[in-house]
Amino acid sequence: MRRLGARGQLLRQLVLALVGVFVIAPLWSLAYMAFDRSFLGRPTEFRLLPDEFSFELFGRVLDRAAQGVPFTTLLANTLVVAGGSALLALACGASMAYAFARMRFPGRRAGLFALLSGSLLPPIALVLPLYLILSVLGLRTTRLGLIVVYTAIALPFGVWNLRAAFQSVPREVEEAAAMDGAGFARTFVAITLPLAAPAIGLAAFVAFLGGYSEFALGWMFVDRADNVTLAMGLWNAITLAGADWNFMAAYALMMCAPVVAVFIALQRGLASGLLGGRIDV
Amino acid sequence: MALRRARTLILLLALLVLAALARGVAVERLPIDYDEDDYLRAGQLLAEGLREGDLAIVTRSNYRPEHPPLQKLAIALAVLPLPPREPAPDVGTDAPPNADLPADLVRAARTGTAAFGILQAVVLGLLSPLAGMAVAVNSFHVKYTSQIMLESLPGLTSTLAVLAWLRWRRTRRRGWLAASAIALGLTAAGKYLYAVVGVAMLLDALLERRRANGRALLGWAALAALTFIAADPYLWPDPVGRLLASVFYHAGYAGGADVQRANFPFWQPFVWLAGSVPWSRPAFLFSLDLLINGLALLGLRRLWRRYRVMALWLAVGMAFLLVWPTKWPQYVLILATPIGMAAAEGIYALVDMLRGSRAPTQARRATWREGARALPWLLPGALALLILALLPLLYQLAVAMTDLSGQSLRDGLNGGVLRAGVGGWWGAAANSPFSLFSLQDPAGRAIETRFTGLRLIGEVLSGAFANQTWFSIMWTASSLTLSAVLGVSVALILNRPGLRYAGLWRALFVIPWAIPEFLGGVAWARLAEPGRGWLALGLGVNAPLGEGPAGVFLTQLLAGVWMGFPILMLTAATALKRITPEVYDSAALDGATGVSLLRGITLPLIAPLLAPALVVRGLIAFNQFYLFQPIGSPGGATTLASLAYGLAQSRSAPGRPGTLFAASAAIDVFIVIVLLIAVAALSRRARLAEGVGDA
Numbered sequence: 001m002r003r004l005g006a007r008g009q010l011l012r013q014l015v016l017a018l019v020g021v022f023v024i025a026p027l028w029s030l031a032y033m034a035f036d037r038s039f040l041g042r043p044t045e046f047r048l049l050p051d052e053f054s055f056e057l058f059g060r061v062l063d064r065a066a067q068g069v070p071f072t073t074l075l076a077n078t079l080v081v082a083g084g085s086a087l088l089a090l091a092c093g094a095s096m097a098y099a100f101a102r103m104r105f106p107g108r109r110a111g112l113f114a115l116l117s118g119s120l121l122p123p124i125a126l127v128l129p130l131y132l133i134l135s136v137l138g139l140r141t142t143r144l145g146l147i148v149v150y151t152a153i154a155l156p157f158g159v160w161n162l163r164a165a166f167q168s169v170p171r172e173v174e175e176a177a178a179m180d181g182a183g184f185a186r187t188f189v190a191i192t193l194p195l196a197a198p199a200i201g202l203a204a205f206v207a208f209l210g211g212y213s214e215f216a217l218g219w220m221f222v223d224r225a226d227n228v229t230l231a232m233g234l235w236n237a238i239t240l241a242g243a244d245w246n247f248m249a250a251y252a253l254m255m256c257a258p259v260v261a262v263f264i265a266l267q268r269g270l271a272s273g274l275l276g277g278r279i280d281v
Numbered sequence: 282m283a284l285r286r287a288r289t290l291i292l293l294l295a296l297l298v299l300a301a302l303a304r305g306v307a308v309e310r311l312p313i314d315y316d317e318d319d320y321l322r323a324g325q326l327l328a329e330g331l332r333e334g335d336l337a338i339v340t341r342s343n344y345r346p347e348h349p350p351l352q353k354l355a356i357a358l359a360v361l362p363l364p365p366r367e368p369a370p371d372v373g374t375d376a377p378p379n380a381d382l383p384a385d386l387v388r389a390a391r392t393g394t395a396a397f398g399i400l401q402a403v404v405l406g407l408l409s410p411l412a413g414m415a416v417a418v419n420s421f422h423v424k425y426t427s428q429i430m431l432e433s434l435p436g437l438t439s440t441l442a443v444l445a446w447l448r449w450r451r452t453r454r455r456g457w458l459a460a461s462a463i464a465l466g467l468t469a470a471g472k473y474l475y476a477v478v479g480v481a482m483l484l485d486a487l488l489e490r491r492r493a494n495g496r497a498l499l500g501w502a503a504l505a506a507l508t509f510i511a512a513d514p515y516l517w518p519d520p521v522g523r524l525l526a527s528v529f530y531h532a533g534y535a536g537g538a539d540v541q542r543a544n545f546p547f548w549q550p551f552v553w554l555a556g557s558v559p560w561s562r563p564a565f566l567f568s569l570d571l572l573i574n575g576l577a578l579l580g581l582r583r584l585w586r587r588y589r590v591m592a593l594w595l596a597v598g599m600a601f602l603l604v605w606p607t608k609w610p611q612y613v614l615i616l617a618t619p620i621g622m623a624a625a626e627g628i629y630a631l632v633d634m635l636r637g638s639r640a641p642t643q644a645r646r647a648t649w650r651e652g653a654r655a656l657p658w659l660l661p662g663a664l665a666l667l668i669l670a671l672l673p674l675l676y677q678l679a680v681a682m683t684d685l686s687g688q689s690l691r692d693g694l695n696g697g698v699l700r701a702g703v704g705g706w707w708g709a710a711a712n713s714p715f716s717l718f719s720l721q722d723p724a725g726r727a728i729e730t731r732f733t734g735l736r737l738i739g740e741v742l743s744g745a746f747a748n749q750t751w752f753s754i755m756w757t758a759s760s761l762t763l764s765a766v767l768g769v770s771v772a773l774i775l776n777r778p779g780l781r782y783a784g785l786w787r788a789l790f791v792i793p794w795a796i797p798e799f800l801g802g803v804a805w806a807r808l809a810e811p812g813r814g815w816l817a818l819g820l821g822v823n824a825p826l827g828e829g830p831a832g833v834f835l836t837q838l839l840a841g842v843w844m845g846f847p848i849l850m851l852t853a854a855t856a857l858k859r860i861t862p863e864v865y866d867s868a869a870l871d872g873a874t875g876v877s878l879l880r881g882i883t884l885p886l887i888a889p890l891l892a893p894a895l896v897v898r899g900l901i902a903f904n905q906f907y908l909f910q911p912i913g914s915p916g917g918a919t920t921l922a923s924l925a926y927g928l929a930q931s932r933s934a935p936g937r938p939g940t941l942f943a944a945s946a947a948i949d950v951f952i953v954i955v956l957l958i959a960v961a962a963l964s965r966r967a968r969l970a971e972g973v974g975d976a
Contacts, residue, residue: 004779012774016786019771023790026804026843029815046818089665096662105652111659113960118670120956121677122904122922124929125949128680128942129673132694152669159662160897184654213797216907216926231797238803238911252800263795264788 033249034058042245057250065251066233067225078229081143082211085150086204089158092151094200097162098188102174119156126152127220134221141223149217154207161206165199166192205266212259230255292410293403300402300417303566304395307427308388310564317429318379319345321390322369324356324429329368331361343515344371346523347530350515351470352394352434359393360386375539390429397433398426401440405618408444411628415577415621418567420557425611427564432614435471438464439478440618443590446482450590455497462501466508473531475615477601479505481594488589535606543608546830546916548755550602553613554620555751556744562718568743571750573624579962580627588622595619634962674953679703680946681737684715687931687940689730697730705732717745717947720928720938737947746948748917749924753952756920757902760841765895767842768849773883775850776857787854794847802911805840830918837912841905845898852894856887896963900956921948 004012033043034057036050065071099105100112130149131140139145169192177187193200215235222228228236234255237248323344330338343350366383401422406413416422426433442464449457461482469476483502486494510516516523534540545552557568585592598616602608679702685693693701705712713731714724717740744750771790775783793801808815809826816826826836860883868882904922914923928938929945 004777009779009781012777012780013782015774016771016782019767020786020789022843023793025815026801026808026840027792027796029808030804042813043818044813046815091661092665093662095658095660096666099655099658103651103655103658104648105655105659106649107652113957114671115666116900116960117953117957118666118674119900120904120953120960121670121674122906122925122949122952124906124922124926124945125677126669126673127929128694128946129676130669132676133668133672135694148669151665152673155665155669157897159666164893209795209797213799213907215799216910231799235799248803252803256796256800259797260792260795263791 030249031253033246034253036246039246040244057246058254060247061251061254065230066228066236069225069228069233071230071251071254073226074228074230074233077143077227078212078231081146081150081229082208084143084147085154085211086158086207088147088151089154089207090162090200090204093155093159093162095188097159098166098192100159101163101166102171115156115159119160123153123214123217127217131221140221141227143227145221146218146227146229149221150211150214153214153217154210158203158207161203162200165196165203168199169195201266205262209259289410293406293413296406296410296413296417297399297403299414300399301395303418303423304398304427306566307423307564308391308395311391311424311428311561313378313380313382313387314428315376315378316374317387318369318372318376318382319374320353320356320429320431321360321382321386322371323350323353324360324390325366325368325386327354327357328361329365331357332365339514340517341515345374346515347527347534348431348472349470349513349527351467351512352397352431352472355393355397355434356390356429359389363389387429391427394429394433395427397437398422401426401433401437401618404437404444405440405621408447409622409625411625412618412621415573415624416617418569419573419617419621420565420568420570421553421610421613422617423565423567424558424561425614430611431472432611435468435475436614436617438467438471439475439615442468442478443482443594443618446485446590447588450485458497458501459504462504463508465505467512469505469509470512473528474601474612477598477615478594481590481597484593484597485590531607540607544829544916545608546834546918547603548751548831549608550599550613551755552747552751553610554616555754556747558610559718559744559747568739571742571744571747574620576627576631577620577623578627579630580623580625583626583630584619584623587626591619591622595623677946677949680943681950682732682734683730683943684713684725684727684733685730685942685946686715686726687942688726688728690940690942692728693730693942701730701732705734715943716740717944720941720944733943737943738950741947741951746917746921746924749919749921752918753903753920753922756837756841756905757899760838760845760902760905761895761899763838763842764845764898765849765891768846769853769884769887769891771846772850772853772857773879776854787850790850791847793843796844797907798844798905799907799910801844802840802908805836805843806911806913809836809839828915830914830916833913833915834918837909837914837918840908840912841902844908845902849891849894849898852891853887856890857883859890860886896960900960903956904952921952925949925952 032047032050035053035055036047037054037056038051039045062071065074100108100115126149130152134140134145134148137145139148173195174187174191177191178184182190211229213231215229215231218229218232219235222232234248234251237244237251323342326342326344327338327350330336330342339350339354343353345353363385366386369379369382372379399417402413402417404413405416422436426436442461445457445461445464448454449461465476465479465482468478483498486498510520554574555571557570558565562568581592581595584595595616598619602612602615605612676698679698680693682702682705683693683698684701685698689697701713713727713733714722715731715733715737716722716725717737719725741750771786774780775787796804806814809817811817811826811828811832814826826832826839864882864886865878868878903920905920906922906926909919909923917924919927925945925948928941928948930939
């Protein structure tokens with residue numbers, strides 16, 4: 001391929017800058033407000049930068065994020081619920097995903113099809129049946145109940161992504177282990193799992209992100225302010241409080257920042273986890 | 282030979298009975314609609330003159346002169362044998378339907394109109410019986426050819442024009458070309474809109490690039506124009522003035538109050554096609570439109586190969602309907618014939634697909650021994666899926682067969698759903714009047730759960746939520762396409778060796794993926810809200826993001842692409858890394874550059890890795906929901922999944938009743954059916970099995 005000349009370089013950088021504006025503009029239109037205490041309620045003027053720079057709003061969010069509950073409580077709830085559901089989904093699905101990735105059993109195609117059909121259901125469809133199941137178990141309004149709800153959402157795609165993760169491990173490596181006398185289970189634990197770790201991490205992160213940002217179903221189950229998650233609290237701030245825009249912006253920023261940081265740190269590893277998801281039903 | 286002829290005859294006879302039955306019922310049962318009084322009056326005025334032997338009346342009288350008079354003449358002939366009556370009163374086009382029209386006149390005029398509609402189906406049946414069937418049961422066709430409207434005659438003549446055209450293309454006999462021209466002229470004299478078929482024929486001839494066509498086409502056009510003038514006697518006294526007046530009327534009407542008030546988005550014609558006629562449902566024996574139009578979608582490629590003029594007709598007609606501001610439901614009738622043909626081809630395509638041999642994807646045969654070994658590995662996941670995915674699906678299926686609502690929730694959760702939804706099949710529970718077409722109807726709600734069977738799912742299928750059905754399709758297709766284009770383009774640019782700051786850009790571009798979906802929606806709503814959003818305040822104008830369904834769709838789409846492109850960019854980037862430089866070197870030796878390199882080498886090589894990601898993103902996009910909450914969705918511009926959520930919500934909004942769990946469940950079941958079909962079709966066509974790993 002030809003070397004990239006100065007003009008080509010400039011042209012490409014310009015295009016990328018354009019995409020960069022597209023990516024940043026909506027975020028910035030929200031984020032700058034978090035540092036601005038020059039107005040109350042809804043902004044009525046255009047600003048590129050905060051007028052009266054301040055960190056005060058973040059303090060307010062930390063103190064009473066939603067319905068008087070501090071941010072840290074909500075964060076803890078979120079980590080428990082989103083993390084718990086991601087782990088539960090992967091723990092339930094890992095061995096199944098491996099079987100789908102590596103074994104040839106009768107009904108495999110039908111099984112994949114069924115798996116996929118589980119992911120076709122819109123989340124709202126889970127409300128009534130899970131409401132029933134969780135009521136019977138007495139878990140309906142608890143954080144554990146919410147973990148179950150989010151696990152149901154995360155499971156089908158979780159298995160799907162895990163299967164992709166296992167497929168990204170070269171078969172030859174496993175065969176070599178088998179030649180050395182390792183059994184199927186041993187190969188899985190000692191060889192495949194570590195090799196697929198980055199991709200598994202990605203699948204876990206995607207599942208975690210689902211629970212991290214879910215609010216609509218959450219509000220149908222939780223009825224105590226202590227059990228609310230970050231996303232649910234933010235949704236409340238948007239719809240009920242409505243008017244308090246810079247508070248909402250500070251909240252949103254505090255909610256996004258850690259995830260984005262993790263994401264950027266991991267982004268080199270992300271790509272390798274994306275491959276191999278095949279639909280051969 | 283004789284046997285074949287007999288078979289054709291029987292088929293046509295069956296078609297005749299089918300089309301006549303559907304329209305006969307509609308003629309009797311349809312209530313009087315807008316405009317029917319106008320065209321009845323037009324026919325009556327003409328009939329008055331004809332009755333007195335005043336043939337010249339046709340050059341003087343053309344009530345509602347914006348439309349040419351041919352079909353009005355047909356209406357006049359239909360009411361001529363009946364005793365004369367006072368003509369229907371002269372009122373504006375926006376006047377409410379006149380329910381007091383004399384029943385015998387209405388029946389006669391409607392029957393006369395319907396005859397042409399029936400003929401259209403039968404005539405098309407000569408070319409393709411399946412296509413004829415599709416027109417025969419097309420509910421919009423049934424409605425607007427069974428009422429006193431101006432659609433049936435031009436519908437018939439436009440079909441005749443194309444049939445003659447196809448004959449000419451095959452035989453090259455001038456007679457057929459002349460027949461086509463005459464039919465086209467009559468079409469224009471029936472209703473201008475139907476003349477788009479002429480453009481399709483013209484394009485068909487141009488695409489053929491046959492030199493001898495030139496003169497023949499000139500003659501064809503001249504003959505069509507002559508026929509038009511001959512068949513429009515109202516033009517004779519003042520051809521130019523009256524013609525221009527009628528044409529300018531439509532331009533004015535398109536920008537007028539009637540059209541503004543309806544406020545349909547540009548994609549409204551597709552909404553009409555995403556379901557059956559939603560009004561006066563008892564008048565229709567069939568509501569198969571969504572199914573037939575889905576088949577038509579499947580048959581487009583075959584249609585293009587086998588009947589290009591029909592495909593062009595569909596394309597030109599649709600393009601016109603999308604652009605033209607007036608979007609009344611009867612306008613989709615100009616597409617009835619080509620859609621019928623496409624649906625027929627779709628059936629053949631489907632048969633081919635089902636017959637087609639399965640690609641041998643599995644190198645080794647599955648054995649039961651291996652099955653036994655796999656069982657313990659499958660068990661935990663299978664159990665979890667059973668409880669958390671399959672059970673909810675089955676429960677939703679049961680709910681969709683009841684009328685469960687907020688009122689009956691207590692009974693429903695205490696076993697009512699199973700009693701009514703499952704037990705109903707054995708007659709254990711009473712039937713419910715609940716219907717998706719009348720969500721506000723209190724009769725549909727009761728304290729105890731009642732049985733509705735397959736009715737609700739059937740009603741979704743027949744277009745109870747045509748708005749959202751179409752929106753889901755449009756949303757999935759457009760957001761996915763744009764995300765893929767942007768993602769792959771950015772990946773290609775970043776992949777260029779020697780590019781600076783590539784890592785930095787990539788880190789920036791993945792950010793939207795990590796932002797919770799509804800927060801991204803909030804950000805875009807804040808940026809793009811008309812009037813008081815960041816852009817509107819900064820630029821002082823709303824453009825290009827506006828209000829109304831179409832304006833908000835742009836914001837939704839930008840937000841959807843914003844969230845969707847990073848993962849596709851990463852996937853494409855990873856796939857690009859796997860292409861070795863040698864591939865490009867050898868391609869360069871063969872002289873491939875730029876676009877041909879991209880189309881011939883790069884895209885085919887990354888496609889197998891991109892395809893699964895696209896399918897998964899497509900499934901997610903079809904069910905997208907959180908995004909629409911903050912941005913809003915005026916005029917039903919939202920996905921079915923959002924609608925299902927809205928209907929099940931406890932807080933109901935004006936015009937949107939809440940806690941209708943059965944309606945929500947019916948939508949969920951419909952979504953699963955649609956997506957299952959899509960996945961099955963895609964996995965056969967796109968050969969998604971060719972991935973990496975153990976390939």
